[in-house]
Amino acid sequence: MSAEPRQNRLGLALFVLYTALYAAFVAVAAFGTFRGGAPDGGLAAPAFGGLNWAVVAGFALILGAFVLAVLYAALARPAEERSEA
Amino acid sequence: MIYGTSMLAIVVFVTFVTAVLALSFWLGSRARSAGGYFAAHGQVGWFVNGIAFAGDYLSAASFLGICGMIAFFGYDGFLYSIGYLAGWIVALFVIAEPIKRLGRYTLADALNARFQSRGVKLVAAVATLVISLFYLVPQMVGAGALVKPLLGLPHWAGVVMVGVSVTVIVATAGMVSTTWVQFIKGTLLVVICAFVVGLILERGFTVPATPIRADEVQTVRRDPDGSTVVNGAPLTVDNQLDTRLRAGHGVGFGSIAALPGGVSSTGPLGPFAYIETFSQSTVLTWRKGVDAQGATTFTPVERKGSDLLLPGANPTFRGVRDDRVASKLDFISLMLALFLGTASLPHILIRYYTVRDAAAARKSTVVGIGAIGVFYILTLYLGIGAMTSGALDPTDSNMSAPLLAKSYGNGLFAVISAVAFTTVLGTVSGLVMAGAGAVVHDLLRDGFRWKMSDEQQVRVGKRVAVALGAGAIVLGILFEKMNVTFLVGWAFNVAASANLPALAMLLFWKRTTKEGVIAAMSVGLVSSLAWILLSADTLEKVYGYSAADAAAASIVPFSQPAIVTVPLGFATLVAVSLVTGRRGAAKP
Numbered sequence: 001m002s003a004e005p006r007q008n009r010l011g012l013a014l015f016v017l018y019t020a021l022y023a024a025f026v027a028v029a030a031f032g033t034f035r036g037g038a039p040d041g042g043l044a045a046p047a048f049g050g051l052n053w054a055v056v057a058g059f060a061l062i063l064g065a066f067v068l069a070v071l072y073a074a075l076a077r078p079a080e081e082r083s084e085a
Numbered sequence: 086m087i088y089g090t091s092m093l094a095i096v097v098f099v100t101f102v103t104a105v106l107a108l109s110f111w112l113g114s115r116a117r118s119a120g121g122y123f124a125a126h127g128q129v130g131w132f133v134n135g136i137a138f139a140g141d142y143l144s145a146a147s148f149l150g151i152c153g154m155i156a157f158f159g160y161d162g163f164l165y166s167i168g169y170l171a172g173w174i175v176a177l178f179v180i181a182e183p184i185k186r187l188g189r190y191t192l193a194d195a196l197n198a199r200f201q202s203r204g205v206k207l208v209a210a211v212a213t214l215v216i217s218l219f220y221l222v223p224q225m226v227g228a229g230a231l232v233k234p235l236l237g238l239p240h241w242a243g244v245v246m247v248g249v250s251v252t253v254i255v256a257t258a259g260m261v262s263t264t265w266v267q268f269i270k271g272t273l274l275v276v277i278c279a280f281v282v283g284l285i286l287e288r289g290f291t292v293p294a295t296p297i298r299a300d301e302v303q304t305v306r307r308d309p310d311g312s313t314v315v316n317g318a319p320l321t322v323d324n325q326l327d328t329r330l331r332a333g334h335g336v337g338f339g340s341i342a343a344l345p346g347g348v349s350s351t352g353p354l355g356p357f358a359y360i361e362t363f364s365q366s367t368v369l370t371w372r373k374g375v376d377a378q379g380a381t382t383f384t385p386v387e388r389k390g391s392d393l394l395l396p397g398a399n400p401t402f403r404g405v406r407d408d409r410v411a412s413k414l415d416f417i418s419l420m421l422a423l424f425l426g427t428a429s430l431p432h433i434l435i436r437y438y439t440v441r442d443a444a445a446a447r448k449s450t451v452v453g454i455g456a457i458g459v460f461y462i463l464t465l466y467l468g469i470g471a472m473t474s475g476a477l478d479p480t481d482s483n484m485s486a487p488l489l490a491k492s493y494g495n496g497l498f499a500v501i502s503a504v505a506f507t508t509v510l511g512t513v514s515g516l517v518m519a520g521a522g523a524v525v526h527d528l529l530r531d532g533f534r535w536k537m538s539d540e541q542q543v544r545v546g547k548r549v550a551v552a553l554g555a556g557a558i559v560l561g562i563l564f565e566k567m568n569v570t571f572l573v574g575w576a577f578n579v580a581a582s583a584n585l586p587a588l589a590m591l592l593f594w595k596r597t598t599k600e601g602v603i604a605a606m607s608v609g610l611v612s613s614l615a616w617i618l619l620s621a622d623t624l625e626k627v628y629g630y631s632a633a634d635a636a637a638a639s640i641v642p643f644s645q646p647a648i649v650t651v652p653l654g655f656a657t658l659v660a661v662s663l664v665t666g667r668r669g670a671a672k673p
Contacts, residue, residue, distance in 0.1 A: 022424060050365075052391065068174065
């Protein structure tokens with residue numbers, strides 16, 4: 001049982017982090033990418049490798065979700081094993 | 086369009102589906118108790134369960150719908166991929182483990198662990214049924230759309246095939262075989278899509294030898310006598326919507342108009358170079374319209390690749406490019422619903438009960454997120470590949486992925502279609518299981534106080550599953566004309582509005598009362614449903630109003646309710662809990 005609060009805190013911290021990234025993506029898409037109906041900066045701006053920020057951010061959000069999930073599993077497990085011991 | 090049937094396709098398809106059903110029988114023969122039937126004894130391994138998560142989640146809407154939307158409108162389809170996956174973060178970090186500790190078989194069990202209240206059980210069961218139903222209908226419609234080209238059968242035949250197969254799977258075996266079906270399907274879907282993406286990168290982009298001119302408008306007219314006229318002549322196998330295009334240009338719908346540097350073909354491309362080249366190309370898309378004779382027209386429109394790699398190319402999301410904040414709300418609300426909806430879907434939630442403990446649930450989710458993430462990255466390539474394959478059906482975006490496969494030969498087409506059909510089978514099985522569990526445990530046993538032994542629960546559960554399967558068949562036939570993605574969007578909105586406030590507050594706010602949970606779930610369910618049923622989109626696409634009449638008659642400002650109804654659910658829960666909590670405290 002002692003592992004639960006720690007894991008909940010960790011989960012919530014990672015959740016807040018990802019939510020902030022996702023919210024930023026939605027906000028930039030909605031308010032920072034178009035002016036007068038035409039693309040202007042924001043997600044339309046070139047990022048790198050010839051890709052625009054829309055594609056890079058999309059890939060990053062998908063990969064980021066997986067990275068955070070792995071991180072969570074790795075950090076949460078030792079605490080649980082300790083509690084079982 | 087008429088799709089020629091191929092013997093190879095039929096053989097591959099029938100073999101595949103039969104093999105999956107046989108496996109389900111065999112595995113199902115090993116599950117006997119109620120725990121085994123509804124939750125696979127809680128003993129499914131975390132890796133299998135993780136891939137089964139992916140199998141559950143990658144429904145017909147994900148596979149057919151997202152690929153189709155990217156093929157038609159570019160980046161807007163990919164927004165769904167991003168939102169659907171982001172939803173898993175909510176599921177993993179906030180909901181997964183607490184719910185595993187709380188529940189036994191159903192969402193209602195979890196919500197009710199603290200209260201032992203009949204009211205909570207009843208409301209949660211009704212919410213589960215409504216959401217499952219919303220999610221079932223598009224799957225059935227998708228199945229009908231799939232068998233038309235593959236087997237040359239009418240829509241209803243596909244729906245009946247899915248309905249009967251699923252009923253057999255669920256009635257014989259329950260959660261064990263449902264899990265295995267999802268595992269097989271999840272694996273195949275990711276592996277085969279990766280293979281197709283390899284072919285797409287290998288093919289690169291090619292400009293047709295003779296460019297398609299802007300005046301080459303294609304028309305389809307359905308006459309009152311039921312006959313269909315394509316480009317002025319009756320529809321036959323030799324005169325289809327893309328026949329004239331293929332004869333004159335060597336490609337059908339969906340092609341590249343110009344490549345960077347004026348080259349005619351790129352040859353094989355790497356994954357990044359592929360998207361870079363696309364963004365610098367001009368793409369020939371087709372705008373749907375209606376001419377003076379009432380025929381549907383498809384007019385060639387050249388669009389910049391860079392424009393198709395931004396949100397708002399699809400009419401549904403056009404508001405995001407508008408300068409007014411109000412027109413952006415629809416887009417923001419949908420992104421919110423996708424984010425919060427995943428963690429609230431009953432058929433995803435029940436998968437947390439099929440593993441041994443919280444740690445296994447966590448590992449399952451990581452595996453699931455990995456498999457789903459890979460698939461969603463692939464969707465961008467599948468969609469762009471379909472968009473430029475010259476093989477689109479401009480009348481049906483859902484067929485884009487299978488038709489892309491067909492451009493590589495009938496064998497691949499058959500395999501993709503069989504996997505897509507099994508996708509539907511798996512998802513529908515999961516949904517029927519969720520519905521049956523809700524009815525047996527929450528409505529009958531706890532709500533109406535039926536006394537049932539373990540064996541009786543399984544027997545009644547199977548009967549309920551058969552009834553749900555039959556209901557889904559009827560709805561799948563009735564809703565043939567309805568847009569698949571539209572319905573899935575509804576399911577996410579309703580799930581997020583009804584379940585999420587109750588789930589989240591129950592886990593993180595100690596003063597939540599049962600009255601608060603009941604009120605929040607009822608308000609979220611009813612308000613999101615009412616909003617959807619009164620929106621301009623529904624009036625137009627479901628009740629058949631003209632676009633102008635629908636806009637005038639609608640009393641809600643946009644079609645996606647989540648941005649209003651989710652906060653409403655939270656507010657209701659807090660308000661009711663504070664009032665009832667204080668009353669409870671006043672009389673110790």
